[in-house]
Amino acid sequence: LTGTLPPSIGSLNELTKLNLCKNQFSGGIPAEILSCNKLQLLDLGSNGFSGDIPKELGQLPALDILLNLSCNQFSGHIPNQFSGLSRLGILDLSHNNLTGNLNILASLQNLVSLNVSFNDFSGQLPNTPFFHKL
Numbered sequence: 001l002t003g004t005l006p007p008s009i010g011s012l013n014e015l016t017k018l019n020l021c022k023n024q025f026s027g028g029i030p031a032e033i034l035s036c037n038k039l040q041l042l043d044l045g046s047n048g049f050s051g052d053i054p055k056e057l058g059q060l061p062a063l064d065i066l067l068n069l070s071c072n073q074f075s076g077h078i079p080n081q082f083s084g085l086s087r088l089g090i091l092d093l094s095h096n097n098l099t100g101n102l103n104i105l106a107s108l109q110n111l112v113s114l115n116v117s118f119n120d121f122s123g124q125l126p127n128t129p130f131f132h133k134l
Helices: 007-011 031-035 055-059 080-084 103-107
Strands: 002-004 017-019 024-027 041-043 048-052 066-068 073-076 090-092 097-100 113-115
Touching (some): 007 031, 031 055, 080 103
Parallel strands (some): 002 024, 017 041, 041 066, 048 073, 073 097
């Protein structure tokens, strides 16, 4: 699949799992994805998405299984809204161009897997039980 992810993705408001990994999507992720408020799993890894990670991803209330944004061309910081993903189990942001620190992830108490390799993060790991187990 190629092209951009259309804003009409938001009309899929009953969707619980969306796996679009290993395609050739480009551009940004439309803010309308917030309307997919039943999403538990979102896998957009291994595409050509670029720009900032949209804050709306951190506002998906049911996202508790997986958020995979790896192997894209995202840049900038992890959005502050990611602190709202407290139920999330697996987060993969590896192989992007992300910067800043990981402090916003301190509230993700249910993480069992985190991959932030191959970015340009700085600073120390958050002082939380999850990060103490690393």
